[in-house]
Amino acid sequence: MLLPRIFAPVRASPHTSSIISIPTTHVLAVLRTANGASTPVSGSASTPFLSFTRHASHQAQGRANGAKDGPGKRLGAKKSGGEYVIPGNIIFRQRGTAWFPGENCKFGRDHCVFATESGYVRYYRDPFRHPKRQYIGVALKKEDTLPYPRNAARRRRLNMVTAEYEPQPEPPTIEEQVVAGDLQIAEGMAKDAKPVQNLVMGKGYAYREANWDIGRAAERANVQVKEFVPGDRWAAWRKSQARREANIEKKKLRNAGKKTKPAKARKRG
C-alpha cells in the first residue's frame, strides 16, 4: 500500500541525485531496505544507518590465506623400533590414524599409540589383519618379529606374583566390633538377638545382615506356619478379608487424628 509511493522517488534518485530533500530519517531507512544498502544516496553517506557489507570473497584483516606456521605439536615417533618400553609408554603421537596399535598396544584418546606390555617396539604390517594399515606393536622377547604367526596360540604374560592369602573363616560379628560409647545396643536386645553372623556390605558401605539370613529369622525363632495349600480359596478369602478389615481399621485411626479440611468447611458454611 505504502510501497509504490515510496518507490517512486527512489526510481528517480539516480537522475536527481542530491536535489531531493528526504522528509524523515525513518523513510530513509525504509528506502534503504527497499532499494538495497548500496543505493547511491550521496547526501546520506554520513548517516548512522549506513554500514559496510562483508562478502565472502574479501577478507577485511589478518593474513590473506590463514596462519601457516603455528607452534609445532611435537608429533611423531617417541620410541623407535627395537626400543624397550614399559606399559603406558607412548610410542607414537599423531593426528589421525597413520599408525594403528598392533600386538600389545592400544590407542590413546588422541590416537597416540601406547604400550600395554613391556617389551620391544616393532613397526610392521599385517596383511591378514588389514591389507593397508601399518601397525606398531610390542614384541615380548627381543628376538621376536611381529606379526606373530597367525594361527599359533597367543603369547601372553601373566604379569602377576603369588602371595600368601589367609582365608577369613568368619566375618566379624557385631559383638566383636568396637561400638562407640553412645551407640551401644540395649542390653536386653543384644541378649535376645542371636549374634549376627553373616554380614554383607550394604548400600552406603554399612554392614548389614545378608538377605538369606534375614529370611531364616522365622525358622530360628521356631515360628510355625500353616502349610500353604494352592487352590484353597476358603483360606485365601478369610486371609484377604482379615487384611481388608485391618486396613479399614487403620484408615479409621488415621482419619481420627486429622482435622477437617478448611475448603470443605467453607463449602458447608
Add this chain to the structure above:
Amino acid sequence: MAPSVRQFGACLRCVRQSAGANASLSGAPRRFLSSTPVTREEMQSQPSTPPPPSPPPAATPAAPAEAETAAKETPEYMQKWGNLDPEQVEWKRDERRLVRREGIQPVGSRRRRAVLHRSALNGAEQVPFEQLPYQCFQEARKVLLEDRQEKMKEIETMTLRINNLQAQGPAVSGSILAKEARLRSMRNHLNELILLADINDPMVKKRFEDGEGDMNKPIYRYLADQKWRKYKRLILEQRITQLNIVPDLLPALNPIADVDLGFGRKNVSPGEFVDSAISEKMPRLTVQTFQPGEKLVTVVVVDADVPVPEKDSFTYRCHFIASNILISPMQTSIPLQRIEQEDRKTKDTAARKIALPWTVPWAHKGAPYHRLAVFVLDQNEAKALNVVDIRKTKRDDFILRSFIDKHKLNPIGFSLFRTQWDDSMAGVMERAGLKDEIKVEFKRKRIEPLPHKRRTERMR
C-alpha cells in the same frame, strides 16, 4: 455365520462368496489349523533317500510309566484343574498348570490355541487344513502342489540318472575321478531337490515351528540348521573370536552342530561366568547335529588359562575326556552324569566311556578368569577310540591340537564357560583336594619404571 469364523478377520476377504461355500461353512465339519496329521502325512515321505536308522529314544517308553506314577501322586487340588489339552489351552493360568501337572509345553501360539478351543466349545467339527474355505488359500495350494509334483518328477529322473551313471563303467564316463565328481554333483542336486519339494509346504513349516519336526527328514534338519545359523551360531562365532579361542586352542574352528551347555537346571550361554559351586558337578550337553546318520563323538573340556607364575605365562589343563558317545539328529542328549553311572557298573575298563573324569574348574584368588572350552569332536569314520589309551593323557599342559591330531578327530561342536574366584571357590577347592592352593593369591606385579635420563645442564 458361526462366530468362530470371525477369528480370521484378515482372511474374510478371501472367503468364497458362493452359496455352496456358505453352506459348507454352516454345515460341514470344521477343523481349523489342527495339527493332527491327516492326508498330508504321505506328502512328506521321502521317495529317494532311505531314512537313517532311528533308534527309538529311551525317553518314550519310560514316559507313560512316569505318567502313571505321576497320576497316582497328583494332589487333590491338581486333579480339580480338570482336563488340560496342550493344543487348546488358552489362558496363561492353564498353560502354567499344564506345565506343572503334565510336564508338557503347550503347542503353538496362544492365538491359535484360543481359536481351536473356541471352535471346539461351539461344537463345530473342524475342517481339515487342506479344505479351509478360502479361495486364495486354495488357489495357492494348487500352485504349490503343482510345483511339488514337478519336483517329485525331477527327483525320480535324477535318481534314475544316478543309478545309470553308477552302473556305467569308468571308461565310458571318462575316468574314475570324473565319474565320482559327476556323481557327487548329481547327489548334491538331488538333495537340493528333496529340500525344494517340501520347503513350501505350510504344514511342514507349522510342524517345525511347533517343535514337532521329525529330524530324520532332511527338510526339518535343514530348517533347524537355518534357524541355528541365524542366531545361536552367530553368537557362538562371536564368542570364539572375542575370547580368542581360535588362536589359543585351535588354529580354526567351524562349528556345524548346535551344542547346549548346562549345569543341572541352569542353562549356560557360551562364555558365561559360572559359579564354582554350580560347576562342581558335571555339565549336561545337548548336541544337535544336522547331518544324517549316527556319529561317535569325544567330549573334551579344556581350561585355557592356567597361570604359571614361575614362567610368567599360561598353560592348559584338561578337565574331562569322554569318548565313544553316540549321537544322531534324533539322539541329541549327552547326559554325562548318567554316562558316569553306567561306567561305574561296567566291569570292562575298555568299554567305559569316560577316560578322564571331571575335575572341578577352579581359579586362584585374584587370578584372571579361566576359559573352560567344551569341544565335541567327531571321531574318524565313526570308529571307536581306545579309552585305555586316552586314559594315559596328562591333564597338565594338555595341548588340544596334538590330541586332535593324534586321535584323528574333527571338531564339530563347541561351547564354553568361564570361571573365576568367588565366595564358594574355597569350599569347592577344599572338597577337590586342593587345600594348599586356597592360600595362594595372585597380585599384580610391580612394573619397574624406565631409568630416567640424567638431566643435563642444558635441560635445566
